Amino acid sequence: MTVEVGRANLVGENEDMDQFPIGMRILAVDDDPICLKVLENLLRKCQYHVTTTNQAVQALKMLRENKNRFDLVISDVNMPDMDGFKLLELVGLEMDLPVIMLSAHSNTKLVKKGVIHGACDYLLKPVRIEELKNIWQHVLRRKKPSAKNQNKRTNGNNTSQSVEGAKGFPPAISTDNEKPGKRQKDQDDDEEGGEEDSTYENDDSSTQKKPRVNWYDGDENLHRKFVAAVNFLGYEKAVPKKILDLMNVEGLTRENVASHLQKYRQYLKKLCSEEAQQCNMMGAFGGKQTSFRPMASLNGFSMTGIGRLSNATFSPYPSREIVGQLNSTSGLSLHGIASSGMFQSHKWSSSLNTLGKSHPAFLLANEPPHTFNGISTSSDHIQLHRDKCTLSFKESNSINDASSFTVSTSFPDARMAVGSSSNYDFGSSHLLMLRGQKQQIQGGGEFGGQSSLKVTLDNPEPLANGTGVSNILGHGESNKNWPGSIQLPKFSSNVSVTGIYPPAGMPATYLTISSAQPDNNNFPIGFPSTSVDSSSQLDLRGDTQCYEELIGSVVEAMNGRSKQQWDAAKQDYYGNHSSIVRDSLVSGNSVVDPLNQIANQNNAICLENIGSSSTNQLNDGAPTFIHDGAEISAMDTWMNYDGKILMDQTKLQSGFANSSFNSLDELVNALSKQDQDQSIQINDEFGFDAQSLGSSCI
């Protein structure tokens, strides 16, 4: 039989495998003594070495006592003391032995369940000896990859799946036969014969070829992990090794990641330039906001494992830039630069040179960053001029200082949101996205539609890398719903976003974003900033309404055990201004659609992530992400790394349904009454401190 030939060839060199599968050690488990006896006899006829037990618990005990005592486990599914699936799972977790499930029921669901839980085979009772004769193949298959790595896997770890690990399978789950839809090149459907021979030849020699990494295959989608890792680290800081560490995917190499990163960057570059073109095409007039939503692509997690990168779903923008998106009706077409162009204060990005080259955002108009038409980034501010529109950024304070910046606008219906991710290198890695949106303005409101938003970063201190960071990104846990734009900086910072009233007399279309010390006057004062070196401002003038929206989010890992997302703040301003306070110090994160907040009126908004105080564990990261409203709306749920649903958009839209916001609600309400000075003690288990929050508010 070819099987025998193949087997002989394959195991021929392995001394102890000469006799294989004769004497293969099998643990048979079945609560029914009769069935067990029958099974035992059949197995013995196959010349296996059989050990039996009628208790799953006992079986587990035996297995644990000596993990190398058995080569394979055959277990009944239905057992009184322990579900066969449970046993299966435990075995898979603890010893990575092939497990064959036995059941009298051919229920597809059961079979599926068994396979999903890692069963390498699922046999129906009564079992025929013909079936048992072949079960050794499961042992062989599993041992095969380890043969050459025998030394490495003596620990009993489940490293035999190194190859499979590259596919993103969690080690705990046997990967032998599942995922029918998945095509893995290293996996021949026929388990033996010539295929094995050729494989063997390759394995044996140094010419063994690496299995190709399937970044997009499979439910867990390595690319998602990749994106998450990149976002976690921040675009510039995302280097292959760090990404690899974060991803923590077995079998994946740094080279794999480097390659993928390369491709990813190229993609972003391309995407951005394309978008720039589109933006240009769109022009200031008639461009339909919804047809081009660069930020929509921030949701990298909507990408499904097709192996194709979709513009709509990839996550192209490094979040740590300041991005000004002036689009649409605001008519902010800057000297031919896309009206939705992205701009960055060079100080916020430590290296424009690099960015200009590597960051698509700066490739707009195919010009070096500092030579953008009308945009100057050579100093600490960027100015964009087009007609009445001016955008300028200036970076302010030193990196080590707490910083704040204020965003203000007089656009009647501007929506504003500010978030922060702390990136030490950037001094402040505020994420800022300014986006013009088409929206009806209903009048200027009592303040003439002016608004401002202050963002304060109180804790730019770098955080030690969380030891648990590696757990954050998945390990097979469901994270497919992560927003792609989540960023996980290495340290957190306090962020406060406060809606404030703009100074009277500001131009009707005026937006300022300034950086200043917390103690400074937080108010944007005209533009451009008169202080060249230490204040930053962004002035935006347009004759039409402009919305700014920036959402910051913080995702945090607490000792690697959990992730927290701090969210984003948005402010809808128009006439009255409403700001959204979000804090997901607990499990939550929240995103509030500004559109739904319009009703909330005159509230000054304070948003602060206080958790980063040294006393709590939020220091591991303070990711930020930006979404535009539509994007956020598109996300149904966000999940934390434990697979818990952190936020349900619908709930959020209907109000801060998330319980974690209850206190915040109160806080916001209180704050909205301009009672910041009062201490509102709302402490949660995470040390959320309303008082400090209040103090951060203007």
Next chain:
DNA sequence: GTTGCAATAT
């Protein structure tokens, strides 16, 4: 030792 880029392989 890493990284990023370019050449090469699939």
Next chain:
DNA sequence: CATATTGCAA
């Protein structure tokens, strides 16, 4: 052809 892998210089 797109993408993964490999090679190599910085």
